[in-house]
Amino acid sequence: xxxxxxxxxxxxxxxxxxxxxxxxxxxxxxxxxxxxxxxxxxxxxxxxxxxxxxxxxxxxxxxxxxxxxxxxxxxxxxxxxxxxxxxxxxxxxxxxxxxxxxxxxxxxxxxxxxxxxxxxxxxxxxxxxxxxxxxxxxxxxxxxxxxxxxxxxxxxxxxxxxxxxxxxxxxxxxxxxxxxxxxxxxxxxxxxxxxxxxxxxxxxxxxxxxxxxxxxxx
Amino acid sequence: xxxxxxxxxxxxxxxxxxxxxxxxxxxxxxxxxxxxxxxxxxxxxxxxxxxxxxxxxxxxxxxxxxxxxxxxxxxxxxxxxxxxxxxxxxxxxxxxxxxxxxxxxxxxxxxxxxxxxxxxxxxxxxxxxxxxxxxxxxxxxxxxxxxxxxxxxxxxxxxxxxxxxxxxxxxxxxxxxxxxxxxxxxxxxxxxxxxxxxxxxxxxxxxxxxxxxxxxxx
DNA sequence: AAGAGATTAGACTCGATAGTCTAATTCTGG
DNA sequence: CCAGAATTAGACTATCGAGTCTAATCTCTT
Numbered sequence: 001x002x003x004x005x006x007x008x009x010x011x012x013x014x015x016x017x018x019x020x021x022x023x024x025x026x027x028x029x030x031x032x033x034x035x036x037x038x039x040x041x042x043x044x045x046x047x048x049x050x051x052x053x054x055x056x057x058x059x060x061x062x063x064x065x066x067x068x069x070x071x072x073x074x075x076x077x078x079x080x081x082x083x084x085x086x087x088x089x090x091x092x093x094x095x096x097x098x099x100x101x102x103x104x105x106x107x108x109x110x111x112x113x114x115x116x117x118x119x120x121x122x123x124x125x126x127x128x129x130x131x132x133x134x135x136x137x138x139x140x141x142x143x144x145x146x147x148x149x150x151x152x153x154x155x156x157x158x159x160x161x162x163x164x165x166x167x168x169x170x171x172x173x174x175x176x177x178x179x180x181x182x183x184x185x186x187x188x189x190x191x192x193x194x195x196x197x198x199x200x201x202x203x204x205x206x207x208x209x210x211x212x213x214x215x216x217x218x
Numbered sequence: 219x220x221x222x223x224x225x226x227x228x229x230x231x232x233x234x235x236x237x238x239x240x241x242x243x244x245x246x247x248x249x250x251x252x253x254x255x256x257x258x259x260x261x262x263x264x265x266x267x268x269x270x271x272x273x274x275x276x277x278x279x280x281x282x283x284x285x286x287x288x289x290x291x292x293x294x295x296x297x298x299x300x301x302x303x304x305x306x307x308x309x310x311x312x313x314x315x316x317x318x319x320x321x322x323x324x325x326x327x328x329x330x331x332x333x334x335x336x337x338x339x340x341x342x343x344x345x346x347x348x349x350x351x352x353x354x355x356x357x358x359x360x361x362x363x364x365x366x367x368x369x370x371x372x373x374x375x376x377x378x379x380x381x382x383x384x385x386x387x388x389x390x391x392x393x394x395x396x397x398x399x400x401x402x403x404x405x406x407x408x409x410x411x412x413x414x415x416x417x418x419x420x421x422x423x424x425x426x427x428x429x430x431x432x433x434x435x436x
Numbered sequence: 437a438a439g440a441g442a443t444t445a446g447a448c449t450c451g452a453t454a455g456t457c458t459a460a461t462t463c464t465g466g
Numbered sequence: 467c468c469a470g471a472a473t474t475a476g477a478c479t480a481t482c483g484a485g486t487c488t489a490a491t492c493t494c495t496t
Contacts, residue, residue: 009471009472010471010472010473011463011472011473014472014473028346030250030343030344030346030347032248032250032251033250033347035452035453035454036453036454036455037452037453037454045473045474046473046474046475046476047454047455047474047475047476048455048456048457048473048474048475049472049473049474051454051455051456052472052473056454056455057454057455121339121342121343122343124339124343125248125339125340125342125343126248128246128248129248129251168424171424174404174424177403177404177407178400178404178428181399181400181402181403181404182396182399182400184399184403185395185399185402185403186392186395186396186399189395206386206389206392210396210432213431213432213433214428214431214432215431218436227441227442228441228442228443229442229443229493232442232443253482253483253484254483254484254485255483255484263443263444264443264444264445264446265444265445265446265484265485266443266444266445266485266486266487267442267443267444269484269485269486270442270443274484274485275484275485
């Protein structure tokens with residue numbers, strides 16, 4: 001009687017293969033241009049199986065965004081939970097800079113390499129036609145990571161390692177947005193013909209230095 | 219013998235109407251979903267006329283991006299040519315902040331209100347399929363405005379009104395990117411349910427203050 | 437007023453694609 | 467080994483859109 005939820009039936013290996021193929025094709029072609037036939041072929045699966053697992057093209061797309069986001073979010077949350085030293089152990093300002101460089105570098109890498117960036121563009125351009133998409137993206141991604149980063153930065157301010165105006169601390173997630181904005185936009189400017197790795201490190205450092213220049217205790 | 223270039227023939231009033239309609243429909247539907255039929259209908263023009271003027275759907279889309287960009291770029295260039303006071307007349311630091319607020323506010327308004335923002339998203343998502351698009355967008359927009367803004371900010375640094383490390387000054391357009399990044403990303407977070415005007419001013423001010431906090435002479 | 441160029445409505449071709457259906461086959465757990 | 471679930475290939479429907487073509491009309495300019 002109780003119909004099994006379509007997300008929970010079928011062979012999980014095939015399900016995985018479909019998600020992978022769908023990510024590839026959606027990212028290469030865009031949502032509209034991507035055909036379910038092409039995805040099924042790429043996954044070595046029949047079209048009907050795709051529909052069995054995900055209902056329709058929209059359901060498939062949302063499942064893809066969830067999967068790709070989850071991977072990055074796990075990485076980022078772990079980074080902040082275990083990859084950042086206790087403020088008490090940061091003695092000199094050089095320590096702080098090094099720790100921020102590492103954190104920001106890994107964060108930025110998780111966001112701007114791999115499939116996440118491009119998928120975000122896709123979601124952005126499709127959001128007008130699938131209103132729930134933008135909300136879902138936010139709740140599943142930035143809605144989880146930014147408050148965590150902001151908490152971490154706020155603790156640094158409370159510990160006296162950063163000198164941040166109360167007006168900034170009072171705005172939800174502002175500090176986190178400022179740090180990621182200043183590195184993210186710079187990293188996004190990297191052109192294909194450049195040496196990505198070298199540019200990446202330089203630009204993350206630039207962003208962190210800009211941030212520190214503004215909020216370093218004098 | 220010499221065929222007239224398709225961009226230069228036909229009734230300019232109709233041409234304008236088509237460009238307007240195309241902007242509306244492309245922005246509402248996205249490139250792929252937008253149909254030439256819908257655009258022609260919206261412009262009160264026959265489909266054939268659209269093809270007479272712009273050749274094909276791609277040509278139409280590029281003409282639209284050019285037109286929308288040109289409008290904003292003119293505004294922004296004018297702003298910097300005539301809307302910013304001579305550094306010599308800026309005596310107190312309050313003067314500098316006020317001038318930067320005005321400039322950055324108008325710049326940001328030109329970029330993040332109206333059709334430019336959304337068109338940019340569209341270009342971004344279509345760029346994979348029309349490689350010349352990204353380059354054209356850059357050359358026609360940021361390629362013109364950023365060097366100009368950077369020159370202006372560099373003059374402020376030379377005049378002693380900003381204290382910017384040489385390493386930053388040495389990077390092409392970096393200073394300009396930092397200023398616009400820090401305001402732009404914050405403004406982009408404004409949610410539809412918020413009071414746009416109030417949020418806009420606050421966020422531009424935040425960005426300028428962040429920038430000044432980093433580069434204000436001590 | 438005449439003629440050239442521009443515009444029009446609408447039919448038409450050609451190719452894609454979302455989603456359904458079916459009958460046959462393959463997996464898999466008990 | 468067997469029964470029910472999952473999968474498969476492929477045909478099929480229905481829709482939609484880019485671009486072309488045509489014959490008739492319109493609008494200037496001279």
